[in-house]
Amino acid sequence: MQVPGALRVVEANAIAYRRVWKGSAFSSFVTPALFLVAMGLGLGSLVDRGAGAPGFEDLSYVAFLAPGLLAASAMQSGAAEGSFQVIAGMKWTRNYHSVVASPVGTGGLVGGHFIWTGLRVLMVSVIFGAVAAALGAISPVAALALAPIGILIGLATVAPMTAFTANRENTEALTAVFRFGITPMYLFSGAFFPITQLPDWLQSVATVTPLWHAVELARRVALGYDSTLPAWQHVGYLVLVFVVGAALTYRLFSRRLNV
Amino acid sequence: MQPLVEAADLTKRFGDFTAVDAIGFSVASGEVFGFLGPNGAGKSSTMRMIGAVSPVTSGRLRVFGLDPATDGRRIRSRLGVVPQDDSLDMELSVEENLYIYGRYYDLPRREIRARIEELIDFAQLGEHRASRVDPLSGGMKRRLTIARGLINRPDLLLLDEPTTGLDPQARHVLWDRLYRLKQDGVTQIITTHYMDEAEQLCDRLVIMDRGRIVAEGSPRGLIETHSTREVLEVRFPVGELEPAGPTLQKTADRVELLADRALLYTSDADSALGEIHRLGLRPESALVRRSTLEDVFLKLTGRTLVD
Ligand SMILES: Nc1ncnc2c1ncn2[C@@H]1O[C@H](COP(=O)(O)OP(=O)(O)OP(=O)(O)O)[C@@H](O)[C@H]1O
Ligand SMILES: [Mg+2]
Numbered sequence: 001m002q003v004p005g006a007l008r009v010v011e012a013n014a015i016a017y018r019r020v021w022k023g024s025a026f027s028s029f030v031t032p033a034l035f036l037v038a039m040g041l042g043l044g045s046l047v048d049r050g051a052g053a054p055g056f057e058d059l060s061y062v063a064f065l066a067p068g069l070l071a072a073s074a075m076q077s078g079a080a081e082g083s084f085q086v087i088a089g090m091k092w093t094r095n096y097h098s099v100v101a102s103p104v105g106t107g108g109l110v111g112g113h114f115i116w117t118g119l120r121v122l123m124v125s126v127i128f129g130a131v132a133a134a135l136g137a138i139s140p141v142a143a144l145a146l147a148p149i150g151i152l153i154g155l156a157t158v159a160p161m162t163a164f165t166a167n168r169e170n171t172e173a174l175t176a177v178f179r180f181g182i183t184p185m186y187l188f189s190g191a192f193f194p195i196t197q198l199p200d201w202l203q204s205v206a207t208v209t210p211l212w213h214a215v216e217l218a219r220r221v222a223l224g225y226d227s228t229l230p231a232w233q234h235v236g237y238l239v240l241v242f243v244v245g246a247a248l249t250y251r252l253f254s255r256r257l258n259v
Numbered sequence: 260m261q262p263l264v265e266a267a268d269l270t271k272r273f274g275d276f277t278a279v280d281a282i283g284f285s286v287a288s289g290e291v292f293g294f295l296g297p298n299g300a301g302k303s304s305t306m307r308m309i310g311a312v313s314p315v316t317s318g319r320l321r322v323f324g325l326d327p328a329t330d331g332r333r334i335r336s337r338l339g340v341v342p343q344d345d346s347l348d349m350e351l352s353v354e355e356n357l358y359i360y361g362r363y364y365d366l367p368r369r370e371i372r373a374r375i376e377e378l379i380d381f382a383q384l385g386e387h388r389a390s391r392v393d394p395l396s397g398g399m400k401r402r403l404t405i406a407r408g409l410i411n412r413p414d415l416l417l418l419d420e421p422t423t424g425l426d427p428q429a430r431h432v433l434w435d436r437l438y439r440l441k442q443d444g445v446t447q448i449i450t451t452h453y454m455d456e457a458e459q460l461c462d463r464l465v466i467m468d469r470g471r472i473v474a475e476g477s478p479r480g481l482i483e484t485h486s487t488r489e490v491l492e493v494r495f496p497v498g499e500l501e502p503a504g505p506t507l508q509k510t511a512d513r514v515e516l517l518a519d520r521a522l523l524y525t526s527d528a529d530s531a532l533g534e535i536h537r538l539g540l541r542p543e544s545a546l547v548r549r550s551t552l553e554d555v556f557l558k559l560t561g562r563t564l565v566d
Contacts, residue, residue: 004365012359016351094346098407101312102363103336258312259273 005104009112010119012099025127032073032128036135039192040065053194059223066137067146067218068191070128074121074150075157075211079182081117082161083174090256091169100257109257110250117158118151125150142222149221153214156238157182159245166252190215213237261324262287263415263446264309268318271304278304280470281318286415286448291441293464294450295457295552297564300467302450303343306419309448311335323414336364339413343420345404349393353384356392357407364411374410381436382406398429402436409440416440418449422456434459452564454552466556473559478552485558486550487512491528493535493542494520503540510534515557522554 017024040062047061056064089096099109128150129143138146161177168174188198189211195203206212213234216227227234262285271279279301286292294302307313309322311331320327322334347356354375361371379388382402387395392403401421408416421437422430437460441447451457457464458478466474466481474481491511495503500521507514510531511523525531528547535542556564 005363008362008365011362015355015359016348019350093349094344095348097342097344098340098346098360099363101310101335101338101340101342102360103332103365104363105332105335258314 005108006111006115008104009099009109010116013112013116025123028073028077028124028127029131032069032131033135035069036062036066036132036137040135040137053197055225056194062135062137063223064219065192066132067142067222068189068215070125070132070146071149071153071214071218072186072189072191072211073128074125074154075214076182076186077121077124078117078154078157079161079178081113081120081154082158083165083177084171086113086162086165087168087171087174090166096253096257106250106254106257110246110253113162113249114155114158114246118155121150121154121158122147124154138222145221146218149214149218152217152235152238152242153210156210156214156241156245159242159249161245163245163248163252166249166256185209185211210238210241260288263323264292264448265321266319269305269308269315269320270317271301271308271313272316277470279308282465282467282470282472284465284472284475286446288414288446289444291437291447291449291460291462293457293461294448294467295452295454295461295464295556295564296450296467297452297562299469300452301470302452302467303419305467306417306448306450310338310340310417336411337414339408339411339416341404341408341416341418341421343423345400347392347400347404347407350391352391353379353388353395353403356403357410360407361410366411371410374412378406378409381409381439383432396429398425398432401425401429401433405433405436409445414446416445416447418447420450420452422451422453430456454556454564457552466552466559468556468560468562474555481552481555482550485555487524488526488550489524489528490548490550490554491523491525491531492520492546492548493523493532494544495540495542506538506540507535510538513558517563522557524550524554524558 044061044065051057052059096109100106104112125147129138129146132138133140133143164177165174188202189195189206189209191211195206195212198206216229217231217234219225220227220231264286266285267283268281269279269283270277270281282305294305296302304313308315308320308327311322311327311334314328323337325334327334348359351359357375357378358371361374366374379385382405384399384403384406387399392400395403405418405421418437422433425433434456437447449460461478463477464475464481465472474485476484500516503521504514504516507521507523511525513524515522523531532545532547553564
């Protein structure tokens with residue numbers, strides 16, 4: 001994987017992004033604002049009257065929600081970059097084929113794709129953090145500290161997602177992954193409520209999702225709570241998922257583009 | 260001088276299927292070299308191997324004296340590629356497409372800017388430089404793809420079916436552009452299944468069929484070697500062509516019976532036509548023309564090029 005070629009791909013993505021950046025930045029801003037206000041403050045005013053989940057009795061719901069929701073939003077962005085963007089490059093515009101015919105090659109294409117996604121989720125995380133801090137849900141320092149976790153979960157999502165999309169011929173399977181994978185993960189990986197509220201078997205499922213590890217890390221970093229596992233294990237798991245997904249992506253891209 | 264491309268026993272297999280079957284050829288600097296063949300002949304597969312995007316299954320291939328298996332990146336940096344499908348970024352403008360591609364070749368921004376001016380001029384896209392690619396006509400997209408392939412001043416331009424799907428006028432505009440490149444000394448490899456395109460553009464070509472090379476030479480040389488000077492095409496009313504076959508055989512050196520007409524290969528078409536009438540046949544229409552590469556292909560493979 002040559003770094004210069006990968007940077008050219010990042011540059012190309014940035015040029016294409018210029019066309020849509022206003023709409024995209026706006027929705028990165030509005031979505032967390034809506035969620036934090038409606039769920040955190042609105043629903044939270046009811047939740048806070050209850051006893052609170054074990055371990056989080058003293059915390060307001062919006063403070064509980066914000067770090068995990070940031071991770072969940074980064075996951076969604078990662079999933080988007082690894083799905084429709086990829087099938088477009090392979091099939092619709094076939095633009096991946098022209099990258100591979102240039103000196104950039106398949107290594108540069110794959111490297112650039114992941115660096116670009118890292119930048120996109122960084123942007124999403126920073127905007128989310130700023131909105132959450134402005135609403136008083138988290139401290140400004142915590143908002144900054146959460147950005148790297150956003151990148152981690154974004155990459156741990158985009159890599160397996162890209163590998164999955166590499167051989168797809170249409171969007172049917174992608175729609176299914178969003179419906180039966182990304183959305184349930186979004187809801188049940190501990191961002192909205194601790195997974196200890198789930199039945200035992202679902203708890204075991206939740207602990208293998210990358211998002212649960214990111215949520216645990218986020219809450220640890222933002223609120224100073226102990227995570228279920230030591231921080232390095234959560235980080236290690238996310239890095240592992242990214243590395244395996246990225247290696248698989250490279251293999252599958254080569255097999256499709258260099259036949 | 261060392262050839263730009265040299266292939267010997269070059270083979271490409273997809274699973275059990277052999278798409279390119281032990282072909283050999285070489286392309287010299289400054290030359291326009293063609294692969295003429297029908298659908299599925301193995302033209303694109305060959306081009307993709309030369310372009311160092313598709314690994315060689317077996318045999319030997321050298322591009323600029325380099326081995327694509329180990330020096331792919333260096334080869335690609337000196338090539339211009341016009342793939343069979345345009346693969347442009349539809350959401351971006353004409354200029355942005357050129358700019359991004361220039362960056363893939365690691366060209367400095369300032370140089371790309373200057374190059375874009377020349378190429379937009381060359382591709383006659385001045386009015387559309389800032390417009391998105393999506394709404395452009397097929398011919399304009401094709402010219403843009405060619406311009407994009409020239410951004411790095413390649414030592415060799417690979418054109419895979421440059422005019423397939425274009426209307427006749429757009430084709431002529433494109434041929435004119437390619438001819439200009441040839442005059443500027445740009446070496447080109449062109450694949451096509453149009454015999455007129457091969458005749459117009461190529462200095463030298465190989466005829467490919469089912470993964471094999473069946474003949475090689477200049478367009479004129481191939482016609483002289485494999486066909487007669489003139490061809491008489493005769494049509495008969497429905498049902499009368501087949502019974503006329505044996506009689507027609509007596510009037511020419513060689514006769515090809517196609518579905519709707521007969522082709523008579525002869526050095527003197529007028530006297531062949533006289534002979535046909537003398538033998539009592541009444542064709543619906545008769546046309547005298549010169550031999551083309553289509554006739555060469557028909558003779559060598561027993562099939563027509565475009566079906
Ligand atoms: N990736 C692939 N996997 C399997 N078979 C392939 C693959 N690519 C090409 N082929 C087969 O190899 C043969 C040659 O294909 P190729 O695209 O090289 O032909 P071509 O001469 O360019 O034809 P066309 O005029 O249709 O572009 C065809 O029969 C095609 O179906
Ligand atoms: Mg082809």
